[in-house]
Amino acid sequence: MSAPAVQAAPIWDSLVGQRHVIETLDRAARGDGMTHAWLFTGPPGSGRSNAALAFAAALQCTRAGCGECHSCRTVMGGTHADVTAVRTDALVIAVKDVRDLVRRAALSPNGARWQVIVIEDADRLNDHGFNALLKAIEEPNARTVWLLCAPTSEDVLVTIRSRCRSVTLTTPTAAQVTEFLVRNDQVPETIAAHAARASQGHIGRARALARDEGTRNRRNEVVHWPAKLISLGSCMNAAANLIEVAKHETDAQTAAIELREKAELDRSYGVEGRGKRPREYAPALKELEAGQKRRAKRRLLDVIDRALMDLVSVYRDAIATGVGATTALVNEEIRADIAQLVRRSTPEAHLRRIEAIFTAREQMLEHNVGPQMALESMMVALRLEGERR
Ligand SMILES: [Zn+2]
Incomplete structure (x- = not known):
């Protein structure tokens, strides 16, 4: 006989469309099926790091995730003493950061419950990072729990993966x-x-x-491009425009943070105004600026990437309409544009355009090709061929 179903704790309310995941984690937080290493996988945006954080809260809460107590609130707010969450904007998590985590994992929790370590982008560990982590996961502390997040389980070294209990999130409808x-x-x-x-x-x-209306407007602009890419000039414009919009959005995100980081650095070295600077200040400033530059680049690529996925959705809609599918379109509100793409081109050609988008993405993310070059040749490949309007 199975036990009667228990209403899942409130902490899980923010996970959308993840009933199975919630059941598993809720039960574990109540002591049924608990283990010391977990791997959260799922497509971008499905909420894997949210799920990991909610689980961390449920583990620290005496009511398995009430969502209201001090433990729940401090975990979700990122200030709980026994929950360390690592998120990175860098392409690779530094080995020295992993070693710090391993040292932390060896400590007993301050409170009565668990020492929880969350690595939000475990796919950004390289082999050195994974190896530094391996021993800690192989020979765990009794009160330590590792929560790793990655897009797919293949992103994590097999020797680590095999020691984790897997939780797979799916794309919500x-x-x-x-x-x-x-x-x-x-x-x-x-x-x-x-x-x-x-x-x-x-x-x-x-x-x-x-x-945010600004976000809606920017997306709206992007999804209107495919029907307008007719001349070479319009392609070049679209590429330049995309970079400009992405830079604008990235700057808005980073400017305040960078200023604060610089102020913190100045304070920690006792540098005020035009005063004397200690010898260690210059290299520290250089390191800070290099880190900020890496992060800005990563953010820029993330923003561009999102626009590329929006473009893909337009061509998918055109293909679906072209082959006579009757399901709802992702871009329902630009049906007129989609109809024009269907009239002026073929599903096969739209498929090639999607391939061109993925090629540009790979060039930028994996081969370090500059956005301008990658996006210009991509836009030209997206151009509508044949007759003029
Ligand atoms: Zn609670």
């Missing part, structure tokens, strides 16, 4: 995301439905689209 935005963020239904469709199951993106 548009209906689930809409319902969440209305219920949780009090967004009007029509805006929520648009954001849910346009985000294609990426919760963070859906929330940004639902809450």
Whole structure:
């Protein structure tokens, strides 16, 4: 006989469309099926790091994740003494940072429960990082729990993966995301439905689209390009425009943080105004600036990447319409543009355009090709061939 179903704790409310994951984690937090290493996988935006953080809260909470107590609130706010969450904007997590985590994992928790270490981008560990981690996961401390997050289990070294219990999140449906935005963020239904469709199951993106008109406008501009890419000039313009918009968005995100980091550095070296600078200041400043530059680059690529996925969604809609599918389009509101793409080109050609987008993405993310060069040749490949308007 199985035990009667228990209502899952409130801490799981922010996970959208992840019923199986919630059941597993809720049970573990109550002591059924608990283990010391977990691997959270799922597509971008499905909420794997949110799930890991909610689990960390549930583990620290005496009521398995009430969402209200001091433990729950400090874990979710990132200030709980026994929860260390590592997120990075760098392409690779430094080995020295991993060693710090391993040292931390060897300590007993301050409180009565667990020492929880969350690595949000475990796919950004390299082999050295994984090896530094391996021993800690092989011979765990009794009160330590590792929560690793990665897009897929293949992103994590097999010897680590095999020691973790796996939790797989799935892409929530548009209906689930809409319902969440209305219920949780009090967004009007029509805006929520648009954001849910346009985000294609990426919760963070859906929330940004639902809450911020600027984000909606930028996306709107991007999805209108495919029907306009007719002349070589329009392709060059679109490439330049995309870079400009992405830079604008990246700067808005980073400017305040960079200023604060510089002020903190100055304070820690006792540097005020034009005063004398200690000898160690210059190299420290150089390191800070190099880190900021890496992070800005990463953010820029993330923003560009999102725009590329928006473009892909337009061509997917054109293919679906072209082959006579009757399902709802991701870009329902630009049906006229989609119809034009269907008239002026073929599903096969649209498929090649999607390939060109993925090629540009690979060039930028994996081969370090500059955005301008990669995007210009991509836009030219997206151009509508044949007759003029
Ligand atoms: Zn609680």
